[in-house]
Amino acid sequence: MDHDENLPKKMEEFLSKNKIAIFLFHGVIKKQKHIVRNYTRKNILETYFFKAMKHIKKHGNSISMNELLYYISNNQPPPPRSFVITFDDGFENNISVAAPILNDLKIHAMIYITTNFVDKNMMSWIDQIEYAVEYSKKTEIKLDFLKTKFELKTKKNKIHFLNHIRKYVKTSSNESIDLIVQKVFTELEQDIIYTSNDPLDLKLSWKQVNEAISNDYLDIGGHSHSHKILSFLSEQELKKELDTSLKLIKNNTEKDINHYSYPEGLSNCYNKKVINELKLRKINCCPTAIEGLNTIYSDPFHLKRIMVA
Ligand SMILES: [Zn+2]
Incomplete structure (x- = not known):
């Protein structure tokens, strides 16, 4: 989605009386300093993020991923024009830049973390x-x-x-x-790098993950250990990828999580086998990155999202 003055209106267009919009973000940055990097606008400028959040809060109802799951599980209608904010990967700016805005506006958000990114500040x-x-x-x-x-x-x-x-x-x-x-x-005759503290790369620390857990408006979910596409893995690799991510979250937060999102999230990136392994590990909700809206009849493992950034 283009980030410009029309973003608030474009996001509002996805709000609907009986459907739930889940917006997908990655990061929020204060300044765009590079020529090529972030050309896909995976990291949205803070000013656009603020305007979009303010507008959508005014015209819609912020619900958490847990509330969405509650409405689906209990066949209960959500408030009209409900929306959920989600972040994938675990960028540090989710806490340092986005969280203060979300808190001020009383907007709920789910942060899906890739544990190796968080544990070692790894770049994708x-x-x-x-x-x-x-x-x-x-x-x-x-x-x-x-x-x-x-x-x-x-x-x-x-x-x-x-x-x-x-x-x-x-x-x-x-x-x-x-x-x-x-x-x-x-x-390209460059020395390979695996980690960087640029705002486009810096990931959450475990301390910040714990801050998110204790923040009333934020939740933490999993997003694999090394961001590998889950459907491409062998059974053994898939189990290892899921177990490692869940174990690291448990060890560093003392919490068992029940939310996850698929790396890349396109229809070829997950399958029945992946869903089954997630369910065996007590995950009960995992949105995709396939564009669309959801209802209370949607399957929690096939939820659609709208990619904003
Ligand atoms: Zn991702």
């Missing part, structure tokens, strides 16, 4: 690649797994390459991601 593969492209002086890139050579002379070239590699990774297997990242850094 695409943030690593965007970093390499942002800072490289190379004017072209040729990668053995992509058919064509890509020019990197202009911002437009760089974005074209990034869109291409995004699509390639999301439709290929998890195994190759680490290797793809290494190859990009080598080809």
Whole structure:
């Protein structure tokens, strides 16, 4: 969704009398400092976030993910024009920038954390690649797994390459991601980085995760351990990915969680096997990233969301 003066109105258009809108965000930043990085606007500017939240609170009803689950489980109608705010991945700015706004406006939000990102302040593969492209002086890139050579002379070239590699990774297997990242850094003559304290990369600390848990308007859910696409994993890998994430949350917060969201969340990114393993671990709600609205008859493991940022 474009972030501009029309964002509040665009979000309002998703509010409906009998349906529930779940909005998906990643991060909220104070300033856009990079040329290429954040070109997808995964991190929304604070000023747009504030205006959108203020507007939607005025025209709709904020409910928590737990309340949504309650309405579904009890077949009870939610308040009209209900909406849920969610954040994926676990960016530090969720607490330092977004939370004060949400608290002031009394808006509930769910933060789904990727435990390896939180535990080691790890960057996602695409943030690593965007970093390499942002800072490289190379004017072209040729990668053995992509058919064509890509020019990197202009911002437009760089974005074209990034869109291409995004699509390639999301439709290929998890195994190759680490290797793809290494190859990009080598080809772009950059030293590979795995962690960064830039506001686009910094993740929540466990202390901040605990702050979120004790905040009346925030909840914590899981979002895998290493952000691998769950449907691409073997049974053993899938179990390990889920168990590791739940164990780390339990060890660091003393809480058992019952909420989760699928990494990437498209229809090919989860399946019955994934849902079954989540249910075996007492997870009872897991939204997708497929665009749409929900009703009280929606399946809590197939909930749709509206990607804002
Ligand atoms: Zn994610």
